[in-house]
Amino acid sequence: MTSLHIKGLSVGYATKEIATNINLSLSGGQLVCLLGQNGVGKSTLLRTLSNLQEPLAGHIEIDHQDIRALDRRKLATKLGIITTEKIGMSNMTVRELVALGRYPYTNWVGQESKEDTQKIEEAISRCRINYIEKSKLSAISDGQFQKAMVGRVLAQDTDIILMDEPTAHLDVVNRVEMFQLLQSIVQETDKSILISTHELDLSMQFADELWLMNFNAPIVIGTPEDLGLTGEIEKIFFHEEFHLDSRTGQVKLRQEVKESFNLVGEDKAFHWVQKALERKGYGISPEGVRIAVEFVDNQLVWSFDNHKGQNIRELLEIIDKK
Numbered sequence: 001m002t003s004l005h006i007k008g009l010s011v012g013y014a015t016k017e018i019a020t021n022i023n024l025s026l027s028g029g030q031l032v033c034l035l036g037q038n039g040v041g042k043s044t045l046l047r048t049l050s051n052l053q054e055p056l057a058g059h060i061e062i063d064h065q066d067i068r069a070l071d072r073r074k075l076a077t078k079l080g081i082i083t084t085e086k087i088g089m090s091n092m093t094v095r096e097l098v099a100l101g102r103y104p105y106t107n108w109v110g111q112e113s114k115e116d117t118q119k120i121e122e123a124i125s126r127c128r129i130n131y132i133e134k135s136k137l138s139a140i141s142d143g144q145f146q147k148a149m150v151g152r153v154l155a156q157d158t159d160i161i162l163m164d165e166p167t168a169h170l171d172v173v174n175r176v177e178m179f180q181l182l183q184s185i186v187q188e189t190d191k192s193i194l195i196s197t198h199e200l201d202l203s204m205q206f207a208d209e210l211w212l213m214n215f216n217a218p219i220v221i222g223t224p225e226d227l228g229l230t231g232e233i234e235k236i237f238f239h240e241e242f243h244l245d246s247r248t249g250q251v252k253l254r255q256e257v258k259e260s261f262n263l264v265g266e267d268k269a270f271h272w273v274q275k276a277l278e279r280k281g282y283g284i285s286p287e288g289v290r291i292a293v294e295f296v297d298n299q300l301v302w303s304f305d306n307h308k309g310q311n312i313r314e315l316l317e318i319i320d321k322k
C-alpha cells in the first residue's frame with residue numbers, strides 16, 4: 001500500500017511563506033479532513049503535495065521516493081488530485097470525464113483497454129452516476145459534477161487521493177452524500193483520502209483524522225474526538241464574538257447571558273427550547289426559574305410561571321415581557 005510522508009516541508013510563494021516545518025504521514029484506509037480558516041494555506045498545501053507547486057523546503061515522499069523524482073505519469077498512478085478549478089469541457093459526457101482518469105495507463109493512441117473499461121465502470125457505479133453517464137457536463141448539476149470528478153479520480157486508481165473542497169457549492173443532501181461516498185471509498189478500498197474542507201460538522205462525523213491548520217502554528221493532528229476534547233478545534237475557529245461548538249459544528253455567540261432558566265424535560269423538546277433561549281441571549285442553569293418541556297403526540301408542551309403553551313414563539317414572547 002502506498003504511503004505519503006511529509007518531512008520538514010515549507011509551503012508558500014516566492015513572496016511569502018505560508019506554513020513551515022510540516023511533518024505528516026498519510027496511509028491506508030483513512031479519510032483525513034484538513035480544516036482551517038480562509039487563507040490559512042490549505043489549497044497551497046494540497047497543491048504542493050501533488051507536485052503542482054514547488055515546496056519552499058523539505059520533502060514529500062511517496063513510498064520513500066521524493067515526488068519530484070517521479071515523472072508526471074508515474075506520480076499519477078500513485079496520487080490523484082481534484083482541485084477547485086473548473087474544467088472547460090462542458091461538451092464532454094460524464095463517462096468521458098471519468099475515462100480521463102485513465103490517462104496514466106492508456107496506450108499512446110489513447111485506446112481503452114479491457115482493464116480501463118472495467119475501472120471506468122467500477123468508478124461510475126461506486127459514485128452512483130450510471131444514470132447520467134451519457135449526459136453532457138453542461139447539463140448536470142454541481143452535485144452530479146462533483147461526483148463525476150470523484151469518479152474520474154477513482155478511475156485513475158491511485159492509493160492516495162487529494163481533494164480541494166469537494167463540497168463547495170453543494171446543498172446539504174449532496175454534501176452529506178459526498179462525505180458518505182468518500183467514507184465508503186476509504187473503508188472498502190483501503191485508499192487514503194485527504195480533503196480540504198470548511199465542513200466542520202461533517203468532518204467531525206466522518207473523518208478518521210483531522211489536520212487542523214492555523215496561522216503561524218504547527219498543524220495539529222488527531223481524531224475528531226480527541227481534538228474536540230482538547231479544545232483544539234475551537235481554537236482554530238477562534239473569534240472574539242463567537243465560537244464554533246465542536247460537538248455540533250454550530251456557531252455560538254459569546255454574549256452576556258441576560259438571565260438563566262432551569263430547563264427540564266424531554267430530550268428533543270429540551271434541545272430546541274434550549275436553542276431558542278440561547279439565540280435570544282438566555283442561559284440554562286438549575287438556579288433559574290423552571291421551564292418544563294414535554295413532547296407529546298408530536299407536539300411540544302411547555303409550562304413556565306403559571307403559563308402553558310405549545311410553541312416556542314409564545315414561550316419566548318412571555319419570557320421577553322417579564
Ligand SMILES: Nc1ncnc2c1ncn2[C@@H]1O[C@H](COP(=O)(O)OP(=O)(O)OP(=O)(O)O)[C@@H](O)[C@H]1O
Pocket residue numbers: 013015018036037038039040041042043044045
Ligand atoms: N499564486 C499565489 N501567489 C501568492 N500568494 C498566494 C497565491 N495563491 C494564494 N496565495 C496566498 O496564500 C495564502 C493561502 O492561500 P490558500 O488558497 O492556500 O488558502 P486556503 O486555506 O485554501 O483558503 P480558502 O479556505 O479560502 O480556500 C493566502 O494568503 C493567499 O492569498
